[in-house]
Amino acid sequence: MIVSIEVEDQAWRELSGLETHARAAVEAALAGTDSDNEDCAVAVLFTDDNAIAAINAEWRGQGKPTNVLSFPTPADLPVPQGEARPLGDIVLARGVIAREAIEQGKTLRDHTVHLIVHGTLHLLGFDHEADDDALEMEALEMSILKGLGISDPYE
Numbered sequence: 033m034i035v036s037i038e039v040e041d042q043a044w045r046e047l048s049g050l051e052t053h054a055r056a057a058v059e060a061a062l063a064g065t066d067s068d069n070e071d072c073a074v075a076v077l078f079t080d081d082n083a084i085a086a087i088n089a090e091w092r093g094q095g096k097p098t099n100v101l102s103f104p105t106p107a108d109l110p111v112p113q114g115e116a117r118p119l120g121d122i123v124l125a126r127g128v129i130a131r132e133a134i135e136q137g138k139t140l141r142d143h144t145v146h147l148i149v150h151g152t153l154h155l156l157g158f159d160h161e162a163d164d165d166a167l168e169m170e171a172l173e174m175s176i177l178k179g180l181g182i183s184d185p186y187e
Contacts, residue, residue: 033058033059033062033069033070033071033072033073033074033116034072034073034074034148035054035055035058035059035074035075035076036073036074036075036076037050037051037054037055037075037076037078038075038076038077038078039078040077040078040079040080040083040144041080041083041126042080042141043080043126043127045124046140047140047141049141050078050144051121052077052142053141053144053145053148054076054145054148056106056145056180057144057145057148057152057180058074058076058122058148058152059175059180060176060180061148061149061152061153061156062152062156064172064175064176064179065153065156065172069117069119069156071116071117072116072117072118072119073116073117073118073119074118074119074120074121074152074155075118075120075121075122076122076124076148077121077122077123078124078126079123079124079125079126080125080126080127081097081126081127081128082097083115083125084097084098084101084123084125084128085097085098085125086102087101087123091103097125097127097128097148098125098128098150099124099125099128099129099132099147100122100123100124100125100129100147100148100150100151101122101123101151101173102120102121102122102123102151102152102154102155103120103121103122103123103155104120104154104155104156104157105117105119105120106121107153107174117150119155119156120155122151122152122155124147124148124150124151125146127129129143129144129147132176135147136185137182139183142182142183143185144184145177145180145182146173146177146182146185149173149176149177150169150173151182153169153172153173158172165166170186173185174186
């Protein structure tokens, strides 16, 4: 498995072990599902509120910052033999996530890890549009986060 990380907003560097936490979150999310994703690649971009607002406007028609965006790779994308299959990209906004962590009484690390797990599950096809799907996804997130030593993010 390949986890590519780019830190565009240097304010993220305040979070000690950022890359280690990000890789652990992606790996735990992949391991916590029944899918076969050993030979895959995920890209994680740590950016700021302005950049994610622009991305959100371009791809979702919502010109405002959000905490995390996930962009799954189309399933029918041809992958050369011997190369990792790209699952997609996850984009995280420092300002939104830091504010949410404070408001919710969470550490920046725990909230960031949760959102990376959440984003990875979206790359795998999970969603929370319907109530049953949301309950399934939240239960999976709680189980994965428990394995990472993080308490229930929905309490």
